[in-house]
Amino acid sequence: MTFAAGQAIAQLTVADARSLVGALHALKTSASSSSSSSKPVTGSAGPTQPSSGGTRVACSVTLSSEGAHLQWDDETKSLQSQVMLRREAFSDIYIHHSVADRKVTFGVGLSHLADTLSLFSSESSGSEGMTISYNPGDERQLQIETRSPLGSAEPASDAAGEAGRVEVNAYAKIGVHADPPNYVDWTDSWQMPETSFCVRSVLLREAVEDLEWPGGSVTLSVDRNPPRVEFLSSGAGSLSVKLPESELVGLSCGQDHLRHAYSFKRLRRTLVAQEQDLEALTKVSISADGALRIMHMLSASQGPRAQNRHHGATFYGNDNYFSSQHAPGRTGIVQYVLLPLSASGTTAGF
Amino acid sequence: MRFKGVLTQRGLNELGRGFLPTLQRFGKTVVLVLGPEEVHLVSEGGMASDADSTDGPFVCVRLGAPLVFDAAPLCQSKHNLNLIAFEFDLKLFERVMHGAASNEAEGLEMKLSMRRVPNGEETQARPFLSFQQGGSISITSELPISKPFPQAEVDHLIALIRSDDVCPFYVDLMPAVANLNESLKRLKKLSQTCLVTLVKNGDAHFQAFRMQSGCTVGVEYRGLEVHPDGERVADDRNVEAQQQPTGRLAAAKDLGMCSELIVRAKHLTSAFGVCQYTRPAKLLCGANGDFLHFLYVYLDRAGGAVTDKESMAIKIPCVQDSSAGF
Numbered sequence: 001m002t003f004a005a006g007q008a009i010a011q012l013t014v015a016d017a018r019s020l021v022g023a024l025h026a027l028k029t030s031a032s033s034s035s036s037s038s039k040p041v042t043g044s045a046g047p048t049q050p051s052s053g054g055t056r057v058a059c060s061v062t063l064s065s066e067g068a069h070l071q072w073d074d075e076t077k078s079l080q081s082q083v084m085l086r087r088e089a090f091s092d093i094y095i096h097h098s099v100a101d102r103k104v105t106f107g108v109g110l111s112h113l114a115d116t117l118s119l120f121s122s123e124s125s126g127s128e129g130m131t132i133s134y135n136p137g138d139e140r141q142l143q144i145e146t147r148s149p150l151g152s153a154e155p156a157s158d159a160a161g162e163a164g165r166v167e168v169n170a171y172a173k174i175g176v177h178a179d180p181p182n183y184v185d186w187t188d189s190w191q192m193p194e195t196s197f198c199v200r201s202v203l204l205r206e207a208v209e210d211l212e213w214p215g216g217s218v219t220l221s222v223d224r225n226p227p228r229v230e231f232l233s234s235g236a237g238s239l240s241v242k243l244p245e246s247e248l249v250g251l252s253c254g255q256d257h258l259r260h261a262y263s264f265k266r267l268r269r270t271l272v273a274q275e276q277d278l279e280a281l282t283k284v285s286i287s288a289d290g291a292l293r294i295m296h297m298l299s300a301s302q303g304p305r306a307q308n309r310h311h312g313a314t315f316y317g318n319d320n321y322f323s324s325q326h327a328p329g330r331t332g333i334v335q336y337v338l339l340p341l342s343a344s345g346t347t348a349g350f
Numbered sequence: 351m352r353f354k355g356v357l358t359q360r361g362l363n364e365l366g367r368g369f370l371p372t373l374q375r376f377g378k379t380v381v382l383v384l385g386p387e388e389v390h391l392v393s394e395g396g397m398a399s400d401a402d403s404t405d406g407p408f409v410c411v412r413l414g415a416p417l418v419f420d421a422a423p424l425c426q427s428k429h430n431l432n433l434i435a436f437e438f439d440l441k442l443f444e445r446v447m448h449g450a451a452s453n454e455a456e457g458l459e460m461k462l463s464m465r466r467v468p469n470g471e472e473t474q475a476r477p478f479l480s481f482q483q484g485g486s487i488s489i490t491s492e493l494p495i496s497k498p499f500p501q502a503e504v505d506h507l508i509a510l511i512r513s514d515d516v517c518p519f520y521v522d523l524m525p526a527v528a529n530l531n532e533s534l535k536r537l538k539k540l541s542q543t544c545l546v547t548l549v550k551n552g553d554a555h556f557q558a559f560r561m562q563s564g565c566t567v568g569v570e571y572r573g574l575e576v577h578p579d580g581e582r583v584a585d586d587r588n589v590e591a592q593q594q595p596t597g598r599l600a601a602a603k604d605l606g607m608c609s610e611l612i613v614r615a616k617h618l619t620s621a622f623g624v625c626q627y628t629r630p631a632k633l634l635c636g637a638n639g640d641f642l643h644f645l646y647v648y649l650d651r652a653g654g655a656v657t658d659k660e661s662m663a664i665k666i667p668c669v670q671d672s673s674a675g676f
Contacts, residue, residue, distance in 0.1 A: 008593075116565060143594060165573040168570070170533065171568050171596060
């Protein structure tokens with residue numbers, strides 16, 4: 001399939017960039033902490049990667065008529081992260097009709113994307129929206145654009161009439177890899193029965209922040225009867241943080257007792273990046289073999305397409321993402337899957 | 351060589367609150383060129399022929415003598431135009447200005463003087479610019495200055511100052527200045543240098559590149575005024591047809607409507623930042639092969655029309671070395 005140079009084949013517009021920036025803030029935080037970890041991994045993007053990019057983590061991006069999906073694996077291969085944005089998060093989605101399945105996938109250096117987008121995050125207020133377009137033509141690039149009029153806020157002199165016509169467009173171009181890293185969605189091999197509950201994100205974050213022990217691990221313990229969710233941490237001494245029962249929503253236990261240990265550093269990474277929205281909910285699920293899935297719902301800041309909210313309900317076939325009673329109105333999800341530490345103390349995923 | 355003049359309140363204000371902080375953004379010293387008609391303040395940066403470093407901006411403030419001085423100042427020298435040029439420290443000048451402002455100096459008199467100062471065992475005559483305030487208490491502050499420049503050097507300075515209006519066209523960036531300051535902060539995170547592209551249809555692009563990653567970040571301003579009017583080109587259909595800023599830029603380049611230059615981002619930041627001190631009505635920006643030319647245009651005292659008694663020009667040299675990342 002060939003396309004004319006300069007023609008974008010996928011273009012997504014976000015009316016209010018806040019939710020997107022929120023999601024990407026999460027992305028950036030976990031990206032920057034992974035890039036600081038000691039073990040550089042050659043990106044799986046292969047030969048198309050620029051020579052300098054050997055130590056960079058590439059993420060896989062899918063743009064489709066259903067929204068946008070970003071996925072990347074932590075360098076330690078024990079943490080997988082995804083950002084999913086439903087079509088409701090976008091005010092407009094355009095995918096060229098000749099694109100197979102109306103879906104384009106490509107790889108992009110995670111830190112490039114995160115750094116570049118962070119430049120735009122301050123732009124999000126007052127702008128008319130952010131447009132993300134992908135052009136596989138000769139330059140093969142992702143282009144991000146925000147457009148805003150320079151309004152009367154200018155301390156302009158008598159030339160206010162002139163100033164009103166001035167328009168500002170901030171833009172960025174990022175080179176992408178045609179072949180995305182071939183990531184497997186770890187939830188595809190999710191072992192049932194699972195244990196799950198919902199809790200306010202801020203509570204979860206505070207609980208984990210309280211548990212810090214140098215280099216330690218954190219054990220998550222869930223009991224069916226009496227219902228009890230507890231984080232345990234042991235180092236020089238031991239500490240446990242119990243989530244108040246009244247804050248737990250929809251606790252469903254696959255087993256009577258469940259105990260799994262996770263790396264504190266990585267567990268915290270999955271929780272700290274979230275927005276300061278006090279009411280935001282996080283769904284926590286633990287598979288039968290201990291894989292921990294944390295889903296942060298991104299709230300809809302405004303819903304021009306809210307009436308279509310069931311349209312994207314089978315997001316990439318993962319209908320359970322939105323089946324929760326708390327999901328309607330949410331425009332996207334940031335998901336982390338964290339593998340448990342095995343009995344020997346190393347990560348099972350190695 | 352003689353100079354004597356009484357500063358006006360406006361002259362004092364504009365020097366002290368406007369151009370003094372402006373010049374301090376660009377250097378520690380300034381050259382003052384006094385003449386019967388005009389006063390120039392010049393910060394040479396790297397544009398002067400004798401400078402070793404080639405990367406400083408050249409700043410020139412031009413003030414009409416009637417704006418700065420009450421009556422026609424007394425100005426005599428061996429120079430055929432009776433010009434006097436010397437250099438002094440801005441920090442000391444700031445002290446004089448603040449002293450004058452805090453005393454609400456009426457009729458601050460400025461004159462050249464020589465004074466003998468101790469130098470080791472003997473005394474030596476040194477030039478000073480002295481400021482004397484009249485009124486009930488008379489306060490004199492003396493600003494040490496360099497030896498007056500020889501005639502050839504004065505002529506060289508004047509040649510630099512007069513080389514105005516050298517770009518094919520200018521774009522008024524004033525409506526965008528506040529936003530530009532914000533944008534530059536972001537561009538600077540990517541690169542120390544910035545590619546400025548001015549388009550004859552009133553567009554201006556500021557771009558930063560990160561070489562290794564093939565990442566470009568830019569900001570486009572549309573609908574700016576073009577000077578002179580005759581150089582303005584109406585939006586071309588090819589340019590308008592492009593949905594994306596980069597497409598418009600490429601189309602405009604194909605049509606030869608652009609002039610572009612790579613400069614240091616920090617110099618741009620200074621050029622935009624100083625607008626807060628003097629609040630120009632227009633900030634014209636043009637480019638030729640060697641430098642980016644900023645012209646600060648001010649309104650006259652009544653605030654109605656553009657004045658020719660007061661102006662500032664800043665020339666930012668282009669980045670020469672290829673390691674700039676382009």
